[in-house]
Amino acid sequence: xxxxxxxxxxxxxxxxxxxxxxxxxxxxxxxxxxxxxxxxxxxxxxxxxxxxxxxxxxxxxxxxxxxxxxxxxxxxxxxxxxxxxxxxxxxxxxxxxxxxxxxxxxxxxxxxxxxxxxxxxxxxxxxxxxxxxxxxxxxx
Amino acid sequence: xxxxxxxxxxxxxxxxxxxxxxxxxxxxxxxxxxxxxxxxxxxxxxxxxxxxxxxxxxxxxxxxxxxxxxxxxxxxxxxxxxxxxxxxxxxxxxxxxxxxxxxxxxxxxxxxxxxxxxxxxxxxxxxxxxxxxxxxxxxxxxxxxxxxxxxxxxxxxxxxxxxxxxxxxxxxxxxxxxxxxxxxxxxxxxxxxxxxxxxxxxxxxxxxxxxxxxxxxxxxxxxxxxxxxxxxxxxxxxxxxxxxxxxxxxxxxxxxxxxxxxxxxxxxxxxxxxxxxxxxxxxxxxxxxxxxxxxxxxxxxxxxxxxxxxxxxxxxxxxxxxxxxxxxxxxxxxxxxxxxxxxxxxxxxxxxxxxxxxxxxxxxxxxxxxxxxxxxxxxxxxxxxxxxxxxxxxxxxxxxxxxxxxxxxxxxxxxxxxxxxxxxxxxxxxxxxxxxxxxxxxxxxxxxxxxxxxxxxxxxxxxxxxxxxxxxxxxxxxxxxxxxxxxxxxxxxxxxxx
Numbered sequence: 001x002x003x004x005x006x007x008x009x010x011x012x013x014x015x016x017x018x019x020x021x022x023x024x025x026x027x028x029x030x031x032x033x034x035x036x037x038x039x040x041x042x043x044x045x046x047x048x049x050x051x052x053x054x055x056x057x058x059x060x061x062x063x064x065x066x067x068x069x070x071x072x073x074x075x076x077x078x079x080x081x082x083x084x085x086x087x088x089x090x091x092x093x094x095x096x097x098x099x100x101x102x103x104x105x106x107x108x109x110x111x112x113x114x115x116x117x118x119x120x121x122x123x124x125x126x127x128x129x130x131x132x133x134x135x136x137x138x139x140x
Numbered sequence: 141x142x143x144x145x146x147x148x149x150x151x152x153x154x155x156x157x158x159x160x161x162x163x164x165x166x167x168x169x170x171x172x173x174x175x176x177x178x179x180x181x182x183x184x185x186x187x188x189x190x191x192x193x194x195x196x197x198x199x200x201x202x203x204x205x206x207x208x209x210x211x212x213x214x215x216x217x218x219x220x221x222x223x224x225x226x227x228x229x230x231x232x233x234x235x236x237x238x239x240x241x242x243x244x245x246x247x248x249x250x251x252x253x254x255x256x257x258x259x260x261x262x263x264x265x266x267x268x269x270x271x272x273x274x275x276x277x278x279x280x281x282x283x284x285x286x287x288x289x290x291x292x293x294x295x296x297x298x299x300x301x302x303x304x305x306x307x308x309x310x311x312x313x314x315x316x317x318x319x320x321x322x323x324x325x326x327x328x329x330x331x332x333x334x335x336x337x338x339x340x341x342x343x344x345x346x347x348x349x350x351x352x353x354x355x356x357x358x359x360x361x362x363x364x365x366x367x368x369x370x371x372x373x374x375x376x377x378x379x380x381x382x383x384x385x386x387x388x389x390x391x392x393x394x395x396x397x398x399x400x401x402x403x404x405x406x407x408x409x410x411x412x413x414x415x416x417x418x419x420x421x422x423x424x425x426x427x428x429x430x431x432x433x434x435x436x437x438x439x440x441x442x443x444x445x446x447x448x449x450x451x452x453x454x455x456x457x458x459x460x461x462x463x464x465x466x467x468x469x470x471x472x473x474x475x476x477x478x479x480x481x482x483x484x485x486x487x488x489x490x491x492x493x494x495x496x497x498x499x500x501x502x503x504x505x506x507x508x509x510x511x512x513x514x515x516x517x518x519x520x521x522x523x524x525x526x527x528x529x530x531x532x533x534x535x536x537x538x539x540x541x542x543x544x545x546x547x548x549x550x551x552x553x554x555x556x557x558x559x560x561x562x563x564x565x566x567x568x569x570x571x572x573x574x575x576x577x578x579x580x581x582x583x584x585x586x587x588x589x590x591x592x593x594x595x596x597x598x599x600x601x602x603x604x605x606x607x608x609x610x611x612x613x614x615x616x617x618x619x620x621x622x623x624x625x626x627x628x629x630x631x632x633x634x635x636x637x638x
Contacts, residue, residue, distance in 0.1 A: 004455055005310070023363075023401055023418060023419045024419055026363040026401040026419055027363040027399065027401075027419030027420065029363070030363040031364050033454070033490075034454040034455070035453065035484065035487075036451060036453035036454075037460075037468075038462070038468040041575070045486075045574065048574075048608050049488065049610060050549075050587065051488070052490060099451070099469075104487070106489060107489060107590075108490060108590030109490060
């Protein structure tokens with residue numbers, strides 16, 4: 001469990017929020033909703049509409065496509081943005097592997113959130129570019 | 141000889157103990173009793189009502205009961221229009237709230253709500269042990285021991301319906317100079333005072349609305365911009381009843397709304413000075429005020445449950461819960477009432493299940509059935525359906541079922557397909573259906589999107605895999621006759637309707 005001050009401290013350690021001064025981070029912390037998942041609970045559901053954007057604060061999640069695990073994500077990772085940005089349901093399940101704590105932005109609120117915090121959008125773009133580069137390397 | 145204590149449920153051994161006599165505790169106890177589950181109901185209060193014995197401070201609720209609805213009062217469908225009455229099985233236990241309203245508003249006053257809850261308890265002859273304060277909890281083998289002001293209760297299961305009722309003020313320099321919402325005095329004592337309200341959610345705007353014509357100036361501040369329910373198209377946001385201060389602000393009427401964190405409060409002579417730091421690129425300020433009030437919410441009063449293994453999360457310290465409202469980390473501990481917000485459901489489009497009475501009363505009835513079946517060997521009836529009736533039944537439920545309307549995206553009507561054909565599984569948590577295992581089946585609920593459009597959503601489970609089928613909206617929310625809905629559901633259930 002974390003109070004808002006603790007949540008601000010936690011967010012300040014994440015690459016996604018590295019460029020934000022504390023007052024802006026306070027605004028972000030109040031915007032994000034904290035959630036907790038038990039082992040095996042689904043956070044994103046393959047093929048379901050109305051999804052959200054998640055940032056992993058504690059624990060690990062497994063990315064599964066048709067039941068097959070394809071990747072593991074750890075603290076600081078984020079997921080769910082692709083489905084929202086493309087307006088499509090997620091192409092994978094994301095499942096808690098052990099106890100997991102995340103913060104969440106509802107899909108319809110993500111556009112406004114990113115426009116309000118362009119530095120977060122830039123960091124997200126950087127990470128997406130890294131993912132794309134890795135995918136290209138694998139494809140070679 | 142000493143006085144005989146006539147109260148029910150003396151300390152001792154019980155299969156199950158329910159703690160709390162607010163709407164959540166009363167509803168779950170009522171429903172358990174109807175299912176024949178032996179249990180004790182204890183409460184620290186002296187009368188039923190929970191938080192409605194005291195709040196909302198300005199004495200009128202945010203939740204409506206419409207005396208004249210499109211459906212008959214007392215029918216199941218009427219529960220959609222009456223957000224406040226507890227749900228009863230017998231006619232005399234149903235739709236009690238409108239009997240206690242004076243006709244001046246569709247929102248009952250706090251005393252009217254309190255009277256309704258007391259009347260429900262009276263008509264249902266629900267035994268409650270009042271004046272019995274739960275103080276501590278421990279394990280004894282596979283049982284729980286509740287230490288109370290009256291003695292020890294030993295039980296295998298506990299349902300905590302204790303509200304999200306403990307006032308919370310965040311850490312800040314000068315916190316001791318800040319009053320909490322719960323300490324709000326009679327409005328006239330704020331005449332001519334300059335108020336600084338920390339928090340821009342409903343409780344902050346309730347105070348601002350109620351004190352608008354008393355205070356000489358009102359500043360509301362919190363880091364996050366205020367959102368209105370009419371913008372979010374959901375209950376998340378400031379309700380329409382409380383938007384007057386926003387209008388006063390843009391009219392220049394002495395109301396100021398800041399997106400700022402509170403850096404500290406200090407005394408400056410006879411007044412207080414609040415230092416704020418803008419979170420939206422605006423100016424940092426030092427604002428003088430006569431009074432500073434924290435409308436910063438409440439936390440769940442869980443006492444020592446976290447030390448016992450109940451995981452909590454978020455600023456309200458809610459217990460993490462399974463879709464059936466059991467602690468996600470400590471089996472045998474269940475929750476009812478507002479505290480159910482710790483099981484938010486699928487949160488499609490960001491919409492969680494409501495923690496208000498209109499939704500949690502249905503959760504409580506489902507919880508009672510779950511406990512009765514899982515722990516007490518009760519088997520609730522599951523009526524068979526003719527295959528040809530399934531699609532029509534699902535669309536009928538989407539049109540009228542109060543559970544689906546009052547817990548959108550959270551509760552659903554499920555029909556399962558067994559060896560002998562389809563049967564009605566009842567109202568279930570949607571998350572339990574889509575993430576759980578079981579026979580092939582279909583669950584239908586209602587979902588609102590960010591534009592406020594409400595549409596039925598069906599989830600079809602075949603061989604363990606669940607697919608989503610979104611149906612078209614209807615301008616009058618009449619889904620019964622929808623040819624599109626009928627065609628799409630029929631196609632989605634192909635091969636199952638035998």
